Amino acid sequence: xxxxxxxxxxxxxxxxxxxxxxxxxxxxxxxxxxxxxxxxxxxxxxxxxxxxxxxxxxxxxxxxxxxxxxxxxxxxxxxxxxxxxxxxxxxxxxxxxxxxxxxxxxxxxxxxxxxxxxxxxxxxxxxxxxxxxxxxxxxxxxxxxxxxxxxxxxxxxxxxxxxxxxxxxxxxxxxxxxxxxxxxxxxxxxxxxxxxxxxxxxxxxxxxxxxxxxxxxxxxxxxxxxxxxxxxxxxxxxxxxxxxxxxxxxxxxxxxxxxxxxxxxxxxxxxxxxxxxxxxxxxxxxxxxxxxxxx
Amino acid sequence: xxxxxxxxxxxxxxxxxxxxxxxxxxxxxxxxxxxxxxxxxxxxxxxxxxxxxxxxxxxxxxxxxxxxxxxxxxxxxxxxxxxxxxxxxxxxxxxxxxxxxxxxxxxxxxxxxxxxxxxxxxxxxxxxxxxxxxxxxxxxxxxxxxxxxxxxxxxxxxxxxxxxxxxxxxxxxxxxxxxxxxxxxxxxxxxxxxxxxxxxxxxxxxxxxxxxxxxxxxxxxxxxxxxxxxxxxxxxxxxxxxxxxxxxxxxxxxxxxxxxxxxxxxxxxxxxxxxxxxxxxxxxxxx
Numbered sequence: 001x002x003x004x005x006x007x008x009x010x011x012x013x014x015x016x017x018x019x020x021x022x023x024x025x026x027x028x029x030x031x032x033x034x035x036x037x038x039x040x041x042x043x044x045x046x047x048x049x050x051x052x053x054x055x056x057x058x059x060x061x062x063x064x065x066x067x068x069x070x071x072x073x074x075x076x077x078x079x080x081x082x083x084x085x086x087x088x089x090x091x092x093x094x095x096x097x098x099x100x101x102x103x104x105x106x107x108x109x110x111x112x113x114x115x116x117x118x119x120x121x122x123x124x125x126x127x128x129x130x131x132x133x134x135x136x137x138x139x140x141x142x143x144x145x146x147x148x149x150x151x152x153x154x155x156x157x158x159x160x161x162x163x164x165x166x167x168x169x170x171x172x173x174x175x176x177x178x179x180x181x182x183x184x185x186x187x188x189x190x191x192x193x194x195x196x197x198x199x200x201x202x203x204x205x206x207x208x209x210x211x212x213x214x215x216x217x218x219x220x221x222x223x224x225x226x227x228x229x230x231x232x233x234x235x236x237x238x239x240x241x242x243x244x245x246x247x248x249x250x251x252x253x254x255x256x257x258x259x260x261x262x263x264x265x266x267x268x269x270x271x272x273x274x275x276x277x278x279x280x281x282x283x284x285x286x287x288x289x290x291x292x293x294x295x
Numbered sequence: 296x297x298x299x300x301x302x303x304x305x306x307x308x309x310x311x312x313x314x315x316x317x318x319x320x321x322x323x324x325x326x327x328x329x330x331x332x333x334x335x336x337x338x339x340x341x342x343x344x345x346x347x348x349x350x351x352x353x354x355x356x357x358x359x360x361x362x363x364x365x366x367x368x369x370x371x372x373x374x375x376x377x378x379x380x381x382x383x384x385x386x387x388x389x390x391x392x393x394x395x396x397x398x399x400x401x402x403x404x405x406x407x408x409x410x411x412x413x414x415x416x417x418x419x420x421x422x423x424x425x426x427x428x429x430x431x432x433x434x435x436x437x438x439x440x441x442x443x444x445x446x447x448x449x450x451x452x453x454x455x456x457x458x459x460x461x462x463x464x465x466x467x468x469x470x471x472x473x474x475x476x477x478x479x480x481x482x483x484x485x486x487x488x489x490x491x492x493x494x495x496x497x498x499x500x501x502x503x504x505x506x507x508x509x510x511x512x513x514x515x516x517x518x519x520x521x522x523x524x525x526x527x528x529x530x531x532x533x534x535x536x537x538x539x540x541x542x543x544x545x546x547x548x549x550x551x552x553x554x555x556x557x558x559x560x561x562x563x564x565x566x567x568x569x570x571x572x573x574x575x576x577x578x579x580x581x582x
Binding site: 035036059061076077079082087088092104106107108110111114123178179197201202203205220221222223224227228230231251252 | 320377482
């Protein structure tokens, strides 16, 4: 074993050296690849997009964040238990640092060059989204966007994502937006709102206030006394048709994934009257809520 | 029971208040630097943005069963970056949307590093955790200080099983002596650290394996250095959390030296660590 340690001497020195390779430079800002997030340092502060082939958990994020690089593209380690492979994205977001991860099967772990040349983006935080980074984009392209684009509109609380995904001849439509608190007056009696907060007591209050044509929210993992869907009952009493997204099929807080990937875990009677059933896809349920309900 | 949209003061001291709210959106400017906000929302990034905006002294939300990709607790990491101590309550103990009930009856499931420095722990009543967040000014910590090092077991010969979050946190005393349970991947970039620390044995994460099994490549590279090691499946143990490796992990790959000590794929990491600790009596000299 002692021999092995001596052989490792140059590798020990590499730790102090923080080997970084600049692959592209523009206007004093560089894209810098490296095998480990621990090698991000003060050279990168405020100007470089770093591309380390580490998982982007909270621990590496702490190491990266102290040096405040311009942007970060890492590896998702196939996401893993509790999302620990990507949890650092949210740490970096709080500091306004754009960050993304590559799909774990598109890039080798610990190989910054491979990450840069072959990685494909799997997850990203909000500042990265503001730079134009998207899921499915090559890492190389994501890094360039982070280098060249200043993320605007990064104030806390203003990430209002809203998209009309289906329209009906009557003028009604299906609207996907991450939270019911972002309902507009124009949604009243007209929109099927697909959102991604839970459908508990506090959610029900917002729903009654918004009073949409129909709604689909998240079941919040159901929880104690099935309180994650208790809002279904209160809204049914008000004649409001609604259903819940199964928490095992789509993450809470992301209505777009809920709409595209989710399945229904519960619905109320007015929704049932429009044909909504437990187990169907969210997309199908939203369509039924949209077209149904006329006298 | 609390009133929707309002803040209910459930505890007060000279340092501030603990307020129970039904929704994270009910966090307000008046809570800044003073109050601990117990909210019966999920603890994702989206509600964390609304809590973070007002910089309360602390925040406790709900884990909503953690869910796909950890979306129910991702806000803990957002708040940690803002130095806000935060915790989640176990969904099975919470009535969603009822902050007062949560304060009175729920149990903590997860904490971020800042809350941990305040003394909050998983398994603690939310009430107690909230009071600790209110009472404690967490000492500042450099990233390299957050190692979560703990000795889990000591063998008859003094060798120890040690949990720590990264192989880079290995100490000189681990060299040739201790079994380290860490939580980074075991790709090629881990190799310099493994060689530097040269522990008696190690268990790291397989990092989800990744392209070309690159997340376990280091296991076999360090065979030449005589190091015995194994990886846990990243779907079974949280990366970056050495204790999760030890308590939750299931072995996914083993190098030749670890195999000789009896470590097997599918074994629980705790058992594997014990096998590594014991060594191979036929070929390895016991000290």
